[in-house]
Amino acid sequence: MVKKALLFTLFSTACLCAQTGIYEKNCIPCHEDMAVKIDKFFYRYxxxxxxxxEVKNAMTKYLKNPKTENSILVDGLINRFGVKKKTTLNDAQLQEALDTYWDQYKIFDKLK
Amino acid sequence: MLALKSWDINLRSREKKTLRSFLLLYAFLALLILAFVAFMYYGLERDLMLQNQREALSNLTNEQIARLKSLHVNFEKEKIYPRDERFNSAIYDSSLKQIFSTLSTKKVNLYEDIYLKNDHIYFIKELESYYLGARYIILEVDAPPSWNTKVYRKLLLYGAIIFGTLVIIGYFLLNLLLRPMKDTIALLDRFIKDTTHELNTPVNTILSNIEMIELERLDESLLKKIKRIAIASKTISNLYDDLTYLVLSHQIFSQDVQVELSELIQERLEYFSLLFESKKIEISTSLVEGIYLNIDRKKMAKLLDNILSNAIKYNKIGGSIAIHLSEHCIEIKDSGRGIEKSKIHQVFERYMRFDRSVGGFGIGLSIVANIAKEYALHVKIDSVLEEGTTVRISW
Structure with missing residues (x-):
């Protein structure tokens, strides 16, 4: 019984960890509530x-120092939603998040 | 003799050789230049054809860009790359990485804007907005059928006309340059012909008059003197024949007849009998009768005369000459001083002489080689120093 309880605990922890990648934890929550979904930002970039x-460099530059001038959004959306706050992630974490983002939406190997 | 030797009797054939070499070099250079011009012309025609295709290809590219734009907007709904039966296409990102391709080749040159490869035209355009991340779009269409056949036909026709004209001009140009040399040769030619002609009449007069003398009635001392005169005259006559052959060989037409060889050999031995006698040379013959060769009689006689003349000239006093005629060869063996083995291959070269102790121009065996070549006869010389030389003519 104890053994089963231990296995269940381990499995639950693993599932929880899988959903708590840097991208999922730090990017998705905010974008979920926005009118413009996260994939649209990708295609604009x-x-x-x-x-x-070049896409990753532009994103990094914006996330580290978000300004109206280097935003990908059109003026109307900037006026409506404003500019996001500066990222709290370090370089390695930011890179990992962007890699995940790129892999999720990249065009390569998806076209038929 | 010196004057004769320095004058190259064979200038006519040398002139032809020079003419041929010059024309070959000239033709090669002309072809090289023509090939370069043809290459340039082909390039121009190809560029012209590509320019004519440019507008149509640009319109097709714009259509494809519009489809890419639509796909970019609706990418989450459909992920099928737009295809068109009129062309194949591919898209590349700004790092030149292929995003998708329906082209027949994987190697494309993105630095050109339009080019032709393997009968396909490739048109490259840079996008203003990078739909699907595509910075470059490439269209591939088939080149217009047989466009190059027309170009090749034109090139061959005009190339052949220009080349022919250049060769004719080259020929006349060379003739113009060679004219002073030709005039000099003609002058020398005339001189030697006149000289030999003037030589012939007195020699023949001497020889015919000697033949008319009734030798039996002469005392021994006078007979000896007459024989010496006859030998000297025959030597001059032989020399005259050789020179005539050399000067006029290109004008002499062969009159081939069936020549009975044993009869001809006997006749030539008779002709040289006084010379044999003067050097006390013993003649032995083994001649099979009824062997015929289809050959010019005078040329065959000249061939035999030159071999016999050498066999006498380079023989020792009291030596021997053996003549053997069989079905397929004549063999003349002397007991002369012989030729060094290393020099045997040079004996047929004109003016080549190994022994200057006796007279001559070094043209005898050269004439033999010429006649043998004309009638496809095979001449083989075997010689041992101080033992003798064997000349074998086979057919």
Whole structure:
């Protein structure tokens, strides 16, 4: 009985951890409540910066120092939602979050 | 003799050789230049064809960009790359990484804006907005059928006309340059012909008059003198024949007839009999009768004369000459001083002489080689120093 309880605890912890990646924990919660979903931001970046490296660089630059000038959003949306707060993540965490974001929405291997 | 030797009797054939070499070099250079011009012309025609396709391809690209734009907006709903039966296409991001491709090749040159490869035209355009992250779009269409066939046909036709014209101009140009040399040769030619002609009449007069003398009635001392005169005259006559052959060989037409060889050999031995006698050379013959060769009689006689003349000239006093005629060869063996083994391959070269103790121009065996070549006869010389030389003519 004790053994079963122990296994159940371990499984529950593993599931909880899987959902608590940096991207899921730090990006999704805020974007979920926004009128413009997170994927739309990705496609806007893609439209302007094309390659993986340039997209990630632009995102990093904005997240570290968010300003109206380097935002990807159009003026109307900026006026409505404003500019986000500066990220609290360190470089490694930010990079990991962006990698997850890129892998989730990238175009490569998805076209048929 | 020196004057004769320095004058190259074979200048006509050398002239032809020079003409051929010059024309070959000239033709090669002309072809090289023509190939370069053809290459440039082909490039221009290809560019012209590509320019004609440019507008149509640009319109097709715009259509494809519009489809990409639509796909970009609705990417979450449909992920099917837009295809068109009129062309294949591919998209690349700004780091030149392929996003998707329906092209027939994987290697594309994104630095060109339009190019032709393997009968396909590739049109590259940079997008203003990078739909789906695509910075470059490439369209691939088939090149217009047989556009290059027309170009090749034109190139071949005009190339052949220009090349032919250049060769004709080259030929006339060379003739113009060679004219002073030709005039000099003609002058020398005339001189040697006149000289040999003037030589022939007195020599023949001497020889025919000697033949008319009734030798039996002469005393021994006078007979000896007459024989010496006859030998000297025959030597001059032989020299005259050789020179005539060399000067006029290109003008002499062969009159081939069936020549009975044993009869001809006997005749030539008779002709040289006085020379044999003067050097006390013993002649032995083994001649099979009824062997015929289809050959110019005078040329065959000249061939035999030159071999016999050498066999006498380089023989020792009291030596021997053996002549053997069989079905497929004539063999003339002398007991002369012989030729060094290392020099045997040079004996047919004109003016080549190994022994200057006796007279001659070094043209005898050269004439033999020429006649043998004309009638596909095989001449083989075997020689042992101080023992003798064997000349074998086979067919």
């Amino acid at each position: 893609l439209l302007k910066y094309s390659s993986e490296m």
